[in-house]
Amino acid sequence: MRWFAWDRNLKIRLIGDTLFNMLYWMYFPFITLFFSDAFGKPIASMLMAVPPLVGIVGSLFGGYLSDRIGRRPAMLLGAFMQATMFAIFALSSSHWLDYIAYIGLGLGGSLYSPASSAMVADVTSEKDRRMVFATFVTGSNIGAVFGPALGSIFFYHYRSELLWTCTSVTLLYSMAILFMIRETLPATAKVAKINYNLAGLIKEQWNSYGVIFRDTIFALYIVAGILVSIAFMQLDMYLAMYVKEYVPGQTLIAFRNASFALTSPQIFGWMLGLNGLLFVVCVLPVTKCFEKWSERNILITSSLLFGIGMFMIGLTTNIWLLFAFTIVFSIGELSRAPVTQSFVSNYAPSHARGQYMGASNLQFSIGRFFAPLTIFLSSWLSSLEVFGFILLVTLISSAIYIKLFRILPDSYNNKEKQINS
Template sequence: MQWVAWDQNLKIRLIGETLFNMLFWMYFPFLTIYFSEALGKMTAGIMMTAPSIISIIGSMLGGYLADQFGRRSTMLIGSFLQVGMFALFALSISHWIDYIAFITISFGKSLYRPASAAMVADLVPKAKRRRVFATFATANNLGAVFGPVIGAVLFFNYRSELLWSCTLITLLYSLAILSLIRETMPDPQRKHEHTYNMWLLLKEQFLNYRLIFRDKAFFLYILAGVFITISIMQLDLYLAIYVNDYVPSQALFHWKGWSLTLDSEKVFGWMIGLNGLLFVLFIIPVTKQLENWSDRNALVLSAILSGIGMFLVGLAANVWLLFIFTVILTLGEIIHGPVVQNFVSNYAPKTARGQYMGAADLQFSIGRFIAPLTVILSTSFSPLIVFGFILSCAIISASIYVQLFKIIAIDKKIQSSST
């Protein structure tokens, strides 16, 4: 399905969401540094746990609103909420108001996402959805390539101008949704026919999460996912603190008396940009190269690469070594993403696949909630100990994955012998 043949809704959203994501990566990676310098590492570490909780609440509410009141309406609520909060961030004279604006922007994004995904499913035939979702993912990752590099300059030197630009661009996209995008909910009248309410929604979510306690293998899968998420999330958390505190300004290139010098903020921005670029260029070929690998081997390898790559970063201050180690940890992250989705789709019973998919997201929410603990640890311990903790989480994850597949193999033997 070529881009030119797409529905107008999808074309507008592809452009708008790519810009959305680029704006996000212009400010988000630097917020840990920003709040830690202003309020202290301990406080910043605690503060950065909130977005994961906000994401859970916002996604649940966004999905409910999208099904009851429409995709377009929910997207408008999420996008206009971000417009207001970007303006508040730009006008703020208090770090606490900055923080309120930030978490409310996160809430707006989490409201928007379920409605956005539902609109794709409404408009695209089942056989072509995977390609369309992949195109959106690739376009969004372009923001992760260029956003941090631009943000490394703008956020610390021209923060007000950056935030007003975010406000303007988000406003223009919100107006485009309002005037150019149509509603796609299959039955817009059904909101009047159901007595479905938020309490029932919360009850369903709770029942979904109970699956992890009834299924030992699936519980281990969630647990392993929590530990590797803690490791992967450090790219946006403790890594920012480490680079800012321990990596000095240095020349990236020398040529005939000219040199390109990067300070610590720019080094971090380039590392995040490299991470995003590798995702865009290599997620498809790496996944194809490892398609004959078992889920077990791929998940273990991804955990080990992620942990070792992050630990090696803590031993380096040279920009080129940091780039090399970023490649290693990114490779682990690239391998991990497609395999975890494949595992759930293969493991879950066909009659309960949706419930298992919903429960599987718990690993990322819990992992993101725990991950800022490293920022708190950095107030009392050296970088080597903090990076050692991150490596330990990755090793624990790999060990749990090994145990998980042993249990699955035993269960299969029992089932085959009983039949």
């Protein structure tokens, strides 16, 4: 599906999301250090445990709103909240107010995300969803590659200007959603509006998500996603520790009397940079190559490639082998990204797509919560045993995916075969 043939909603949102993600990655990598300097490491570590919990609540509520009042209103609420919080952050003279604004930014993003993904599914055919989601993943990762490099300059030296720029871009994007994007909520999802009090809203939301989580197939999908997410999160956790403690600085290239060497932190930085670059350059080609593959085979292969690639890193300290294995686990990671959203889009009933998207986000939030377990295990286990644990969770994830697709209704499997044919 060529970009020129896309629905106008998608074109506007691709541009807006890409710009916003660029700005997001200009401040997000440095926010923990910012609060550590402000409050001290012990307090900052406790404070930074709150945003993932807020994200879980926000994502579930955002999915509920997108199915009850519409994708566009839920996206507007999240986008305008982010613009407001950026402005508060820019005007603030208190670190506690900075923290509240940061929590608000996370909440706004969590409200926005399920409705955003549901809208993509609403306006694309099942056949084109993988490539469209892959394009959005590419746009997001452009920011992840270039944002930190720019943020290392602007966040520390021009923070006020950066935050006002974030405010302006987010506000303009919110206005574009308000005036240029149409509602896509399916007619089957429209129900009579009832004036609930807060307790009534919470009760209905609880009942709605209760139905989703009693869905055995979707529950297995969430559990498998949590396990593989624990592995994915190690890029910023145990992998960083391993490279710092076990990988010595070494020469990357030597030519005659000249050489170019990297320290341990620089080697880790290059590995992350390679991972981000592969996401930008290879998501679309890899998605195209796997176009005829079933969702089952892609999800299983993705988990296995990531686990094997990470485990192989634990067998070497050679810089070129580290880069080679980074490519292996990166292909596993990036091949999965578009399929997870297309699976939920195709599996969820159209009238509950937003809530399924919100529930699907739990796999990343819960995975992030349990990911530090590897740091805890490293106090008792060798590095190879920790990498073995990472491989184990991906193997279990693969086994759950196998079971999941065995019990999927034949109607879903037949439909997917028609889409891929």
